[in-house]
Amino acid sequence: MGLDLLDTPVRLTWDFPDDAIGQTGACLPAIADRVAAGGVFFVTLQGRPLLHPATEEVLGVFDGGCQLLITCHGHSDELARLAQLPQAGYQLLLDAAGFIDSNQGVDTRRLLSVVHALHLLECKPVIILTPLRDNLFYIPDLLRFCSDHQVAKFKLSNAHIGDSFHDYSAADLPRWQDLDLFRKSWLEFTKESCQLPTMEIHDLFLWEIMMSGQKTAGGQEQNRSEYGGCQAGNSLGHIDCQGVVHPCAAWPQPLGKLPDQSLADIWAGYERLAVREQIAGTPGGCHGCSDIDICFGGCRGLALHLNRSGGERDLMCSGPR
Amino acid sequence: MNKPLRNPEIVWRVENRRQTEVLKALETGEEIEDSGTVILLQSGMMHQLNLIGGLIWQQCDGQQSLTDIAGELAKEFTVEQSEVESDVAEFVADLTERGWLINE
Numbered sequence: 001m002g003l004d005l006l007d008t009p010v011r012l013t014w015d016f017p018d019d020a021i022g023q024t025g026a027c028l029p030a031i032a033d034r035v036a037a038g039g040v041f042f043v044t045l046q047g048r049p050l051l052h053p054a055t056e057e058v059l060g061v062f063d064g065g066c067q068l069l070i071t072c073h074g075h076s077d078e079l080a081r082l083a084q085l086p087q088a089g090y091q092l093l094l095d096a097a098g099f100i101d102s103n104q105g106v107d108t109r110r111l112l113s114v115v116h117a118l119h120l121l122e123c124k125p126v127i128i129l130t131p132l133r134d135n136l137f138y139i140p141d142l143l144r145f146c147s148d149h150q151v152a153k154f155k156l157s158n159a160h161i162g163d164s165f166h167d168y169s170a171a172d173l174p175r176w177q178d179l180d181l182f183r184k185s186w187l188e189f190t191k192e193s194c195q196l197p198t199m200e201i202h203d204l205f206l207w208e209i210m211m212s213g214q215k216t217a218g219g220q221e222q223n224r225s226e227y228g229g230c231q232a233g234n235s236l237g238h239i240d241c242q243g244v245v246h247p248c249a250a251w252p253q254p255l256g257k258l259p260d261q262s263l264a265d266i267w268a269g270y271e272r273l274a275v276r277e278q279i280a281g282t283p284g285g286c287h288g289c290s291d292i293d294i295c296f297g298g299c300r301g302l303a304l305h306l307n308r309s310g311g312e313r314d315l316m317c318s319g320p321r
Numbered sequence: 322m323n324k325p326l327r328n329p330e331i332v333w334r335v336e337n338r339r340q341t342e343v344l345k346a347l348e349t350g351e352e353i354e355d356s357g358t359v360i361l362l363q364s365g366m367m368h369q370l371n372l373i374g375g376l377i378w379q380q381c382d383g384q385q386s387l388t389d390i391a392g393e394l395a396k397e398f399t400v401e402q403s404e405v406e407s408d409v410a411e412f413v414a415d416l417t418e419r420g421w422l423i424n425e
Contacts, residue, residue, distance in 0.1 A: 009332070009362050041332045041362055065333030065361075088329065 011042040013249045014239040015160075016049035028054040030259040031243050032061035038263030040237075044069040044093070046160075046249075047241075050078040050085075059089055067091065072125070073098050074114035079121070087122050093155065094118070094125035096142055102134040106141040115149055126153040127197075130160070131206060132172050136182050139210075140189040146197040158202040160238075161305060162252025170306040176205075176318035183209050204298050205316035229296025233275040237267075247275045251301030278304075285311020289320035325390075325413050325422045326383030332362040335375065343372050363421065377412055381422055387413060 012035060016028070035043060043062060049055050049070050062068045068090040072078050082092075099111040118125050127146060129135060139156070146154050159168045174182070186209055196214070201207040233247030233255065240246065243258040245266050253275065256266030266272065283297045285307075297303065298314030307315050327333070340358040347353050357369025359378055370378050376397065380390040388402075391409045395402040416422040 009360075009367065039334045039336075041334065065327075065331075065335075067332045 009041040010038070010235055010237060011044070012040050012237045012239060013044045013046055013160075015241045016045045016047045016052055016055075017241040027243065027259055028052070029057045029061055031239065032058045034258045034261075034263050035239070036061050036064065036066060038267070040066060040263070042067050042069065044071065046071045048073065048075075048078065050081045055081075056085060059086065063089055069093050069126075071095055071128070074111070079114075079117050082118075082121055082123065092118065092123050092125045093128045096127050096129045097135065100129075100135045100138050106138050106145065108141070108145055111145060112149060115151065124152065126155055127151050128155040128157055130158070130168075131156050131174055131203065132159070132168065133174050133178055134172070136174050136178055137185055139182075140185065143189070143196060144192075144194055147195045151197055153198045153200065154196075155200040156202060156206060158248070158250050158299065159302060160249040161302065170315065173302065173306070173315055174206075176316050179205055179209065179316050180318075182206075186210060203316065204295055205314065230279050230298070230300040232279065232301050233272045234279075247272065248301050250299060250305075251275070252305065283312040285313030286317075286320060287311075291321045323424075324383050324386050325381040325417065326424075327378065327381050328363075328421050328423050330363070331421055333359060333378070335359050335379065340372065340375070347372070361421065373408070374412060377409055378416075381413070381416075 014031075014035070043066060045055075045058075045068070050072055055070075059068065069092075070090050071093045072082065073095050094114065096106070096111065099107045099114075101107065115125065127142060129139065129142060131139070143154060145151065159173055161168055199210065199214075201210055231248070232251045236248045237255075238246040238249040238251075239258060243260075245255045245258060245263070246253055247255060253271070255271040255275070256269055258266075279297075279300050282292060283300070283303060285303075286292050286297050295314065295317070297312075298317060300312070300314075303310075303312045303314050307313060313319070336358050339356065343353050343356045343358050346356070353372055356371055357375075358372050359370040359375030361368040361370065361378075373394070376394060377390055380393055385393075387406070387409055390413075391402050391406040394405045394409060398405075413422060417424075
């Protein structure tokens with residue numbers, strides 16, 4: 001079986017090592033070759049990929065129909081490297097986390113100076129954020145910023161656990177109580193006439209709050225009817241700094257290793273199929289819930305690893321309805 | 322449009338295995354018109370291009386003119402260039418109207 005026979009467009013996140021952790025990255029182009037050969041549609045380089053010497057070579061490998069997304073934190077050394085890279089062939093994701101102080105809020109002046117610097121490099125960034133308890137309530141501020149400064153897209157990505165760069169614990173991540181409060185502040189925000197950017201929201205529970213009732217560019221109401229539950233190991237995958245493939249960035253379980261194995265072999269392997277089988281079951285904490293056919297248990301990776309005591313129920317779910 | 326360029330917003334890939342199968346089918350004279358060999362993903366929708374469409378799509382790199390593309394296609398299928406020129410132009414015009422190709 002090859003990935004080219006699957007109907008699901010696969011998205012991979014890849015924790016790109018940097019010099020700071022002492023890896024030369026000699027095998028990175030080989031890993032990229034394996035990913036490209038697998039027919040993956042989207043690859044997001046995470047960490048500080050702009051600082052790695054192999055980045056340009058990796059860019060060359062994905063010089064086809066695959067969409068490459070590169071994470072940037074807006075640091076001066078990253079911008080200097082960006083100026084040396086080709087301008088086409090990738091999309092830049094500007095991580096807003098470093099511009100938020102949990103007490104002071106969003107440092108819009110510094111964020112704006114970075115966005116301007118990126119514009120000078122003819123780069124129009126997507127602003128991204130991993131929603132955490134500390135920054136959840138600053139999302140409207142970031143959306144106002146996008147609106148004021150013509151940032152066309154805003155993305156709320158999923159939380160990573162158990163990898164080299166992030167290791168969020170359950171205490172860092174939003175819980176249902178936080179979501180209840182956020183819902184109220186979001187309703188207040190929606191009373192403003194703020195022109196929202198295109199939003200991509202990974203988490204189903206946040207999506208419900210922020211996107212329900214919104215219209216698409218074509219005037220149709222947003223829906224997530226195609227949502228078929230947790231996509232870990234199906235349309236989602238994650239590669240860590242060592243080339244080990246996981247079902248998702250929020251599911252730290254090895255499925256195989258690149259470039260030693262091909263992605264197609266890893267995807268056809270027992271480990272991935274076992275993950276999909278596990279996802280097909282209902283988490284213990286969801287039994288009897290009337291909404292299980294809507295959320296399918298939500299984010300199963302985070303729930304499995306961080307909410308065992310809650311019957312592996314999604315951290316943002318208040319309980320069976 | 323002198324040199325068509327694929328819209329960089331569109332994510333796509335060649336379905337190598339299917340392409341090999343379709344090429345084999347073509348050799349044996351089977352109908353291949355509806356067999357997709359290139360998948361395009363645009364705004365969450367997946368689309369397929371058949372063998373000829375997929376080959377044209379792969380040539381649309383902003384460097385080649387319609388004449389160049391027709392020439393490549395004619396070489397690939399050992400036919401006269403004049404036989405494929407209008408098909409290439411029509412296909413490119415259709416994809417341009419959809420926004421999948423842009424002027425370069």
